[in-house]
Amino acid sequence: MTLLQVQGITKRFGGLQALSEVSFTLAEGEILGLIGPNGAGKTTLFNVLNGVFPPDKGRVIFRGEDITGLPPYEVARKGIARAYQVVRPLNDLTVRENVMVGGCFGRGCLSLGRAAQEAEGVLALVGLLDRADQLAGSLNVAQKKRLELARALGSHPYLLLLDEVLAGLNPSEITAMLDTIQQIRASGITILMIEHVMQAVMTVSDRVIVLDYGEVIAEGLPQEVVNNPQVIEAYLGDPKMAERLLQG
Amino acid sequence: MRNLLRLGYLLPVVLILIWGLVVIIHGEDTLREKTFTLLMFVGMASSLNILLGYTGYVSFGHIVFFGLGGYFGFYLLAQHDWSLIPASLAGGAMSAVIAGLLGVAVLRLRGAYFALATIGINEAARAFVTNFGPFGGATGLYVNFSVYEAYGGASQALWSTFTCLWITALATIIASALVKGSRFGLGLMAIREDEDAAMVMGVKAPQAKTLAFMISAFFPGLIGTLYFFKNGNVEPGDAFHLHMSIELLVMVMLGGQGTVFGPMLGAVTYEGLRGYLLTSPLFKSLHLAVSGLFLLIIVLFVPAGVVGWIRHRLPITRRLLE
Numbered sequence: 001m002t003l004l005q006v007q008g009i010t011k012r013f014g015g016l017q018a019l020s021e022v023s024f025t026l027a028e029g030e031i032l033g034l035i036g037p038n039g040a041g042k043t044t045l046f047n048v049l050n051g052v053f054p055p056d057k058g059r060v061i062f063r064g065e066d067i068t069g070l071p072p073y074e075v076a077r078k079g080i081a082r083a084y085q086v087v088r089p090l091n092d093l094t095v096r097e098n099v100m101v102g103g104c105f106g107r108g109c110l111s112l113g114r115a116a117q118e119a120e121g122v123l124a125l126v127g128l129l130d131r132a133d134q135l136a137g138s139l140n141v142a143q144k145k146r147l148e149l150a151r152a153l154g155s156h157p158y159l160l161l162l163d164e165v166l167a168g169l170n171p172s173e174i175t176a177m178l179d180t181i182q183q184i185r186a187s188g189i190t191i192l193m194i195e196h197v198m199q200a201v202m203t204v205s206d207r208v209i210v211l212d213y214g215e216v217i218a219e220g221l222p223q224e225v226v227n228n229p230q231v232i233e234a235y236l237g238d239p240k241m242a243e244r245l246l247q248g
Numbered sequence: 249m250r251n252l253l254r255l256g257y258l259l260p261v262v263l264i265l266i267w268g269l270v271v272i273i274h275g276e277d278t279l280r281e282k283t284f285t286l287l288m289f290v291g292m293a294s295s296l297n298i299l300l301g302y303t304g305y306v307s308f309g310h311i312v313f314f315g316l317g318g319y320f321g322f323y324l325l326a327q328h329d330w331s332l333i334p335a336s337l338a339g340g341a342m343s344a345v346i347a348g349l350l351g352v353a354v355l356r357l358r359g360a361y362f363a364l365a366t367i368g369i370n371e372a373a374r375a376f377v378t379n380f381g382p383f384g385g386a387t388g389l390y391v392n393f394s395v396y397e398a399y400g401g402a403s404q405a406l407w408s409t410f411t412c413l414w415i416t417a418l419a420t421i422i423a424s425a426l427v428k429g430s431r432f433g434l435g436l437m438a439i440r441e442d443e444d445a446a447m448v449m450g451v452k453a454p455q456a457k458t459l460a461f462m463i464s465a466f467f468p469g470l471i472g473t474l475y476f477f478k479n480g481n482v483e484p485g486d487a488f489h490l491h492m493s494i495e496l497l498v499m500v501m502l503g504g505q506g507t508v509f510g511p512m513l514g515a516v517t518y519e520g521l522r523g524y525l526l527t528s529p530l531f532k533s534l535h536l537a538v539s540g541l542f543l544l545i546i547v548l549f550v551p552a553g554v555v556g557w558i559r560h561r562l563p564i565t566r567r568l569l570e
Contacts, residue, residue, distance in 0.1 A: 050448055052444070052448070071447070072444075072447040072448045072450075073447050073448075073449075073450050073451055073452045073453065076447075076448060076449055076450030077450050081449075082448050084445065088442045088444075088445040089441075090437070090438055090441035090442060090445070090446075091441055092437070092440075092441060092506070093434075093437055093438070093441060097434065097437075100434060101434055101435070101438045101446065101449050101451065102449050102450075104431045104434055104435070105435060105438075105446075105449055105450030105451045105452075106449060106450045107450075111431065112429075112430065112431050112434065115431075151449065155449065155450060
């Protein structure tokens with residue numbers, strides 16, 4: 001079943017064409033990787049999907065419902081959650097309270113008590129249960145990344161948008177995070193992930209979309225995409241990246 | 249409601265309850281006047297904290313709601329012969345409505361821009377009242393002395409006003425605790441920490457902020473009516489002191505923003521100190537300079553305020569001080 005349909009999304013910022021005619025679909029239970037060079041419009045696409053900016057053109061259909069241009073809090077209630085690239089923990093709240101915000105205001109719309117109970121389970125999944133009563137500001141980067149994930153999961157989303165959750169993690173942390181992502185998918189949550197760590201995105205994704213200058217230049221299985229000449233060209237500004245891609 | 253039974257929320261409620269009772273039983277006029285001022289600031293600071301401490305919006309215009317709400321309530325008392333309780337509730341309601349309308353416009357602004365806009369509102373409100381005929385213009389309004397007859401004489405009226413204020417201060421603290429312990433409060437605190445991230449998590453920030461602004465404005469309107477009734481008159485100069493807004497900020501920051509107990513502690517401490525400064529020959533014209541210095545020291549060295557500092561240093565007190 002199709003969970004998300006993105007149809008011809010276009011977004012300009014003044015003279016900058018951030019996204020042009022971006023279209024793709026996302027099936028339920030899938031992990032779709034979104035890659036592309038810096039400035040390709042990946043994060044902008046996320047911002048359009050969860051309502052931070054309305055698109056200039058195009059539509060976003062989520063579970064059969066047109067959610068284009070809804071404010072972010074409405075989109076959250078429909079069941080789309082997001083983990084940020086630059087972590088944004090609510091520093092003066094505890095780890096548990098951070099996750100409760102997701103539970104109380106996300107799709108679940110839980111009461112405080114229920115949200116506190118459910119937060120336990122989510123924190124156990126991401127491995128932060130022993131830090132539940134610590135202030136979020138006191139966590140290290142890897143833990144904050146996990147908190148981002150926990151907070152998004154706390155809202156019981158249908159769709160999880162992951163924006164570079166692996167960036168800044170060391171190799172063993174990356175492996176652990178990938179395991180967690182697989183577990184999340186196994187629990188029935190669909191994932192759209194932006195990622196720069198190619199090795200990782202290639203192993204975990206079912207399909208990959210490549211954005212360059214706001215356009216979709218390739219789409220398909222990870223292996224197909226890395227051998228696509230256009231994709232290699234897009235990355236050529238950064239030869240090391242192209243090399244890494246080819247190895248993937 | 250269950251949340252209200254937490255020790256940290258009960259403590260300030262019980263303290264205010266006992267304090268008021270002691271004053272009423274004691275029955276002494278000077279003690280009553282002193283307590284009236286202190287409880288007034290407890291209510292003002294605690295209500296400001298709902299916006300400043302929980303939601304993270306710094307307002308220099310809190311006194312506007314005291315002035316406008318108080319004016320409206322007093323107008324009903326003086327010109328339309330309303331009795332004290334309905335008039336003060338109407339004053340509070342008027343403040344909340346004004347906050348709701350203002351909120352639509354100014355709560356779009358964040359940080360320093362919001363703070364600046366609230367200063368503008370204070371000046372605009374004073375100019376409006378000074379030129380508004382029904383509120384008596386620049387000379388203000390006063391009640392006829394005979395109004396006090398209905399309360400059993402002037403002395404009895406002062407005691408009734410005190411009781412009303414005491415209950416209002418209690419209600420403010422209870423409202424503050426209820427907000428803090430609720431789902432709504434969690435949403436406000438999420439807004440305080442990161443408004444954009446909170447919205448992406450599903451917090452309806454525009455609505456939540458406006459509601460917080462309205463709740464925080466309701467109590468000053470009520471307190472204003474009681475205060476002006478006690479004084480027997482109201483004039484623009486009394487109603488919109490910008491420095492009072494700043495002093496309220498100092499109280500909240502001193503005690504600990506975002507806590508239930510902090511603003512109350514800050515209000516009592518600061519008022520006590522101010523009382524001392526105003527009567528000391530050395531400082532009597534410098535008390536505002538001292539409060540400015542205070543604000544500077546707090547912001548630099550103890551940004552979490554006294555209660556926040558104690559909670560941080562002595563984790564054991566966390567259950568007691570919320």
